[in-house]
Amino acid sequence: MxxxxxxxxRLYPRWWRARYGQEFNALLxxxxxxxxxxxxxxxxxxxxxxxPSIEPRIVDLASRDIPHGHxxxxxxxxxxxxxxxxxxxxxxxxxxxxxxxxxxxxxxRGAEPAQTVLVFGRKGEVDGDFRTDETEMLVLRADGTVxxxxxxxxxxxxxxxxxxxxxxxxxxGMAAGLSPDEIFQQIRASHPESA
Amino acid sequence: MSDPTLLVLASLAEGDKHGYAMMEDIARFAGVRLGxxxxxxxxxxxxxxxxxxxxxxxxxxxQPYALTADGRRRLEAQLSDxxxxxxxxxxxxxxx
Numbered sequence: 123m124x125x126x127x128x129x130x131x132r133l134y135p136r137w138w139r140a141r142y143g144q145e146f147n148a149l150l151x152x153x154x155x156x157x158x159x160x161x162x163x164x165x166x167x168x169x170x171x172x173x174p175s176i177e178p179r180i181v182d183l184a185s186r187d188i189p190h191g192h193x194x195x196x197x198x199x200x201x202x203x204x205x206x207x208x209x210x211x212x213x214x215x216x217x218x219x220x221x222x223x224x225x226x227x228x229x230x231r232g233a234e235p236a237q238t239v240l241v242f243g244r245k246g247e248v249d250g251d252f253r254t255d256e257t258e259m260l261v262l263r264a265d266g267t268v269x270x271x272x273x274x275x276x277x278x279x280x281x282x283x284x285x286x287x288x289x290x291x292x293x294x295g296m297a298a299g300l301s302p303d304e305i306f307q308q309i310r311a312s313h314p315e316s317a
Numbered sequence: 318m319s320d321p322t323l324l325v326l327a328s329l330a331e332g333d334k335h336g337y338a339m340m341e342d343i344a345r346f347a348g349v350r351l352g353x354x355x356x357x358x359x360x361x362x363x364x365x366x367x368x369x370x371x372x373x374x375x376x377x378x379x380q381p382y383a384l385t386a387d388g389r390r391r392l393e394a395q396l397s398d399x400x401x402x403x404x405x406x407x408x409x410x411x412x413x
Contacts, residue, residue: 127353142357145336145380149353152337152379159352166354170361179366201365301387303367304394 123155130160133167137206181209183302185292191217192289208232221245235264243275253277321351321359326368326384326392333372335379336360363388 127150131143153159182197193215199207212229222244230236239261246254255277261269288309295305328334328342336356344350351359360382363369368388372381384392 138361142361144378146353146357148378148380149336149340149357153340153353155353159354162352162354164354166358169358181367299390300394301390303387304390 123157123160124150127155127160127163130163130167133164133171135167135170138167138170180302180306183292183305185289188215188217190219191215237264238262243277246274248279251279253279321355322363323392323395324349324351325356325359325363326388326395329369329382329384330389330392333381333383335377335381337379339382 128147131139131146131150134143178201179199180196181199182195184193184195186193193213196210196212198210198212200210201207208231210229210231212227214228215224215226217224222242225241225243226238227241228236228238239259241257241259243255243257246256253276255275257273257275259271259273261271263269291309292302292305295308296302300308324343324347325339327346328339331342334342336353340351340353340356360369364371364382366387368385368391369382370385372383
């Protein structure tokens with residue numbers, strides 16, 4: 123039965139065998155292995171193949187209130203199918219000036235060059251849950267060039283309430299001594315469709 | 318209580334252990350004998366989450382694992398939730 127189980131370990135993804143193969147074989151030598159355990163090995167290997175990645179993991183998160191707005195810094199690890207991870211860092215600042223607003227987004231993904239996007243918006247007519255804004259978006263590229271886009275966009279007003287709610291969850295979680303990832307897990311558990 | 322990840326966290330709360338030691342420990346305190354595939358499925362998920370980490374194993378192929386600070390907090394939170402469920406269940410059954 124042990125030989126059968128060891129044979130089925132070849133069903134695991136290559137990255138998994140490289141990382142865990144040796145210690146897993148040591149366990150198969152030590153532990154009693156029954157037929158249900160062999161099925162367990164097959165199921166576990168197939169599960170890793172079909173669901174190679176788990177959810178993103180927040181490794182750093184900070185939120186600060188500033189005059190007329192707030193800042194948010196995040197660092198999130200995204201698992202890849204080969205078992206490696208990509209780190210995405212993001213800094214955003216939102217400033218609300220009453221009839222207009224400015225948002226700054228600056229992010230990098232793995233080893234790719236960072237990008238920065240500035241949006242200047244003038245608030246327009248409100249229609250139900252939506253507002254029509256006139257915006258100018260500047261994409262500041264790593265090579266020093268700037269891409270400018272002017273457009274009329276519909277802003278979903280409920281977004282602000284959702285964002286403020288999440289920020290409050292973050293504050294209360296940090297006050298309770300939870301890590302950013304634990305706060306994210308709590309939010310996921312209460313609103314699985316939003317995370 | 319049969320969630321393999323919770324059982325692994327609870328086992329490592331006592332100290333560092335390699336796979337076979339975890340299997341034996343879990344069988345003792347929970348009455349559940351995890352198979353190798355189930356155990357390493359849980360270990361993979363927990364390490365990816367940053368809740369456990371491998372420790373030095375020397376020349377031995379058996380790799381010990383330890384709880385991280387995040388893993389300890391996660392275990393405390395899960396046990397606290399379970400405790401609340403047990404208390405409520407017992408109260409409703411009028412055993413408490």
